[in-house]
Amino acid sequence: MTSHEAPEAEMLPGLRAAVDDAKAKAAATRRRTAAQWEAAETDPVARVLVDIALAHLDRPFDYAVPTAMAETAVPGARVKVRFAGQDVDGYVVERTSHTDHTGTLQPLRRVVSPEPVLAPEVVELSETLARRYAGARSDVLRLAVPPRHAATEKVASEPAPEAPVVEAPTTWSEVAHADAYLRHLASGASPRAVWAAAPGDDWPAMVAEAVATTYAAGRGALVCVPDRRDVARVDAALADRLGEGHHVCLTADGGPAARYRDFLAVSRGARRIVVGTRSAAFAPVHDLGLVVLWDDGDDLHAEPRAPYPHTREVLLLRAEQQGTAALLGGVARTPEAEQLVATGWAHELAVPREVLRRRARVEAVPAEDRSVGTRIPRAAYDAIRRGLTTGPVLVQTPRAGYAASLACDTCRAPARCTVCTGPLVVDGPAVPPHCRWCGHVESPWACPTCGGHGLRAPVRGEARTAEELGRMFPGTTVRSSSGERVVDRVGDSADLVVATVGAEPVADDGYTAVIVLDTWLSLARDDLRAAEEALRRWLNAAALVRPGGHVVAVGDPAHPALQALVRWDPTGFARREAQERSQAHLPPAARLATVTGDLGALDDVLHLVDLPAGAEVLGPVPVDDEHRVLLRVPRSSGEALSRSLGDLQRVRSARKLDPVRIQVDPLTI
Incomplete structure (x- = not known):
């Protein structure tokens, strides 16, 4: 043996030992891995709803549950699965012991979180809504379950304090x-x-009493309102009635961490009372006993994202599905709510007529009565003057800004931009007119029709209205509430409050008078619900008056909507609206759906869709850069229409045809 061969011979046993050790470790790793991916002994199959918005794949898929995930892959948990060659998110909706799949099941990739955030009743609700609105369940679940916040999930939810002894309701005493x-x-x-609800009603306190009554019976409650201001009012009423710590508010204002924390408190059963906006309708309240919806006519209840469900329909479906009590409240009445009463699905709660007459005095005066030299008629002027002697006065105007539109002072022709023909507006008394579309400043301006140089404002915003009222009532504080400068509350001082629609502050003891200006502008909308929406806006403002207050609406006293306001009869108006729409085959007597896309896609739709008997196809008509087809069927065929549109979506998705947007029961058409 040579000198250089000796060290190699000595090293050989050490190398063999190292190789053998590495092989042993690799074998052990393979055995552990194999053991990890072995199917669980109990319920080894997980049905997973995959987060893919493809209509033809909108169903649960079976996956094998590895032993290592047997305890964490619970129904409602978030998981990662392999689908179409990539890792995608999903929810476990069920664990079972069998599968209809004939091949080998793919295992779950991993459990993202063992927290069961998807309740069984929400799974069922998502399926019902997807079927009704011809959408995908994954889209519904994006509305129902907030995004995960891992750090928040690790913190335990504090249990609610013991339910207090609930006093007998008092705010409902005058409601029949x-x-x-x-x-x-x-x-x-x-x-x-x-x-x-009637003028002077403290509706948040009344809702809180209904919720407290349900809570005292050992059941949960869910309250949906249009916006954050209403959430704050109900939140304060519940805290006053029950104390702190019994309810949560589900809104986006607090940020993702706070929203997820409150959602988990509900999901875990630590809180059984929820107040929120439209997405709160999906809250997984334990032992749900009551659903409440306030002001179902507000367009904020219409979800702008697919599949476009309305909060009213979500809550009514939950009431049917879970057997809960339901309370639809509002100052105004929609034809849809009136139909619930007419069909016997719900009973009516209202104060007697004599109570209404005692609560408020309402009158309508024509706009042409301008005896004080402005667009404020004498009756409205006198109501403001008398009201300011004892408290605040509310003036509602339908437009924000200073001069929302301009016209020639001589010939009344609309003032248009010389660059893009857009409408001219003025933001203040010393500001030159500029174009609302392109921003071009028109100084000087000349009317192309008559050559005149003067401008007038046929539509005046709240800033211009506040300026006029400040000159009419010198020494009076005038406060504006609109746009980004919304005032939530005002005190009892004798102030003039000028507010746009939906931005009216709440007065501590109510307004002594409420003036509704430019009612013609609210009625001029080119929409099926123009009169209904106008009356809703006026009633919501008028309801802020204190008991015994005065309401003056400036407009045509002969118009049916203004007559309903003067009589304070939203129920009768809704009943007549429903009857007229029934004669015209419009909702709620009929079911509608719109299909929007390019002309080629709409041609495909009309060839592929299998419409129910009696269906009407209206259109196509141009809408912005696309075209739209309107499908109409009798109400009794509504489910068949939704089913046909769902089948259409699945066929189009499978064939990868150009997308179209389908809206079932759109709020506006």
Whole structure:
């Protein structure tokens, strides 16, 4: 043996030992891995709803549950799965012991979180909504379950304090049949009602009493309102009635961490009372006993994302599905809510007529009565003057800004931009007119029709209205509330409050008078619901008056909507609207769906869709850069229409045809 061969011979046993050790470790790793990927002994199959918005794949898929995930892959948990060659998110909706799949099941890739955030009742609700609105369940679940916040998930939810002893309701004393409704809630029954709030009603306190009655019976409650200001009012009323720590508010204002924290408190059963906006309608409240919807006519309840469900329909479906009580409240009444009463699905709660007459005096005066030299008629002027002697006065105007539109002072022709023909506006008394579209400043301006140089404002915003009222009532504080400068509350001082629609502050003891200006502008909208929406806006403002206050609406007293305001008869107006729409084959007597896309895609739709008997096809008509087809069927064929549109979506998705946007029961057409 040579000198250089000796060290190699000595090293050989050490190398062999190292190789053998590495092989042993690799074998052990393979055995552990194999053991990890072995199917669980109990319920080894997980049905997973994959987060893919493709209509033809909108169903649960079966996956094998590895032993290592047997305890964490619980129904409702978030998981990662392999789908179409990539890792995608999903929810476990069920664990079972069998599968219809004939091949080998793919295993779950991993459990993202063992937290069961998707409740079984929400799974069922998502399926029902997707079927009704011809959409995908994955889209519904994006609305129902907030994004995960890992750090928040690790913190345990504090249990709610012991439920307090609930005092007997007092704010419902003048509402007919309210005592019977509340008794049913207290007994654990599931009454359903449509409630017409009256002027001077403290509706947040009334909602809080209904919720407290349900809570005292050992059940949860869910309250949906249009916006954050309404959430804050109900939040304060519940805290006053029950104390802190019994409810949560589900809104996006607090950020993702706070929203997820409150969602988990509900999902874990630590809180059983929820107040929120439209997405709160999906909250997984334990032992749900009551769903409440306030002001269902507000367009904020219409979801702008696919599949475009309306909060009213979500809550009504939950009430049917879970056998809960329901309360639809509002100052105004929609034809849809009136239909619930007409069909016997719900009973009506309202104050008697004599109570309404005592609560407020309402009158309508024509705009042409301008005896004080402005667009404020004498009756409105006198109401403001008398009201300011004892408290604040509210003036509602439909437009924000200073001069929302301009016209020639001589011939009344609309003032248009010389660059792009857009409408001219003025933002202040010393600001030259400029174009609302392109921003071009028109100084000087000349009317192309008559050559005149003077401008007038046929439509005046709240800033111009506040300026006029400040000159009419010198020494009076005038406050504006609109746009980004919304005032939430005002005190009892004798101030003039000028507000746009939806931005009206709440007065501590109510307004002494409410003036509604430019009613013609609210009625001039080119929309099926123009009169309904106008009356809703006026009633919501008028309801802020204190008991015995005065309401003056400036407009045509002969118009049916203004007559309904003067009589304070939203129920009768909704009934007549429903009857007229029934004669015209419009909702709620009929079911509608719109299909929007390019002309080629719409041609494909009309060839592929299998419409139910009696269906009408209207259009196509141009809408912006696309075209739209309107499908109309009798209400009894509504489910068949949704089913046909769902089948259409699945066929188009499978064939990878150009996309179209389908909206079932759109709010506007």
